[in-house]
Amino acid sequence: MxxxxxxxxxxxxxxxxxxxxxxxxxxxxxxxxxxxxxxxxxxxxxxxxxxxxxxxxxxxxxxxxxxxxxxxxxxxxxxxxxxxxxxxxxxxxxxxPVLMNIYKKIVEKEKEGYKVVIVGDKTHPEIIAMESFLNDGIIISDETEAKNIKGNGKLYVVSQTTNRLDYFYDIANKLKDNNDSVVIENTICKATENRQQAAKSLAKEVDCMIVAGGFNSSNTNKLYQVAGMYCKNVFRIETVKDLPLQKLSKFKKVGIIAGASTPDEIIEEVVSSMDEFTKEEFMNSLEDSLKK
Missing domain, CATH: 3.40.50.11270 (Rossmann fold)
Structure with a gap:
């Protein structure tokens, strides 16, 4: 493997x-x-x-x-x-620091008369904190909610830092249909964009993808979504204990990507466990062959 x-x-x-x-x-x-x-x-x-x-x-x-x-x-x-x-x-x-910069931007835009729209998860602590810096902000999470925002003079649209780029623009662009002036600013973290692009590129090349990170991690969940768009076999794990080793054994080329909050030791444990399992599988196969 x-x-x-x-x-x-x-x-x-x-x-x-x-x-x-x-x-x-x-x-x-x-x-x-x-x-x-x-x-x-x-x-x-x-x-x-x-x-x-x-x-x-x-x-x-x-x-x-x-x-x-x-x-x-x-x-x-x-x-x-x-x-x-x-x-x-x-x-x-x-x-x-990326969030601190977003706080400054949305406060300035609200002072300039814009209605600030945040595209993200209403329950996520990042979005809860972001909204607190506004007097009258709006949070939306899908295109239906975007279509229901109408008749505003000026809108300034920003994103949760861990969103997928396509998801953000699909929702943000819907606001242009019913509002006079819409300024869209991509505030997705550059590290998030780079990681999602890496997931996309690798998923196209391998038989299977493993996405490692906390099950409560927004950016890791987005990586799982991206990987699933380009690879048929994708496994979401939090630690080495979640590895489906028997299922993985049938694949020759396996890609691994980890979320932004995943410690190096977890990645190392995953790789080590897969290496050991592959060696064990090889030795068992060799023994069976010699017996014949």
Missing amino acids: EIIIADYSGFCGGVRRSVDLANKAIEENEISYSVGPLIHNPQLVSKLEGEGLKVFSKEEAEGIKNSTVLIRAHGESAKFKDKLIENGNELLDATC
Whole structure:
């Protein structure tokens, strides 16, 4: 079996920065807190908790005082962060820099008289935080919702950073039908675009694709969608335990791509497990042949 790891697999710059800040908090403070899971990878979050990082919900975090609080990569509202500071906390803000830039853009556009439309998942922490910077923003997630937005003078349309490019433009372009002036800005993270392109390219070349990452990871789920468009056999896994080794054994060329929150050790474990299984299968086949 030939195993090929796609380009751009594993941590993106924003995730790596947030993990580095978490490690700093653990090293320098007796007690430090994270508001919600730092990133969408349960294994890494659990590891950080084992090293001393306490993960609190947003509601619980409002009662934290005089401590070090880590703001997760997906961001939080400015009001919430101000409240934490009022309670005497020191903030380590791990909000992805790409998101910080989007906050600035949408605030400026709203001041200029635009109605800001965000294309994304209403329940995702990234979108919840993004919307909090607006006085009257709109979140949409499909073309039907886009068609129902009518009669606005000026619209400024942005995307969740982990969307597929085609998905974003299919929805955003529908807004042009019923509104006078629509400005569409692609705010999908460049790392996301590169990773999705890598998934597309590799999926065309292999017999099977493995997509690794937290099951709660938006960007990993999008990679699974992209891979499925160009390869008939795609498996979505979170850790090596999810590998369907028996099913994989029939493929000669297997591609692997990992989401932006997937640690290198998980990728390495997946490759190692497949290598060992392939060797074992070969030895068993050889023994059977010699017996004959």
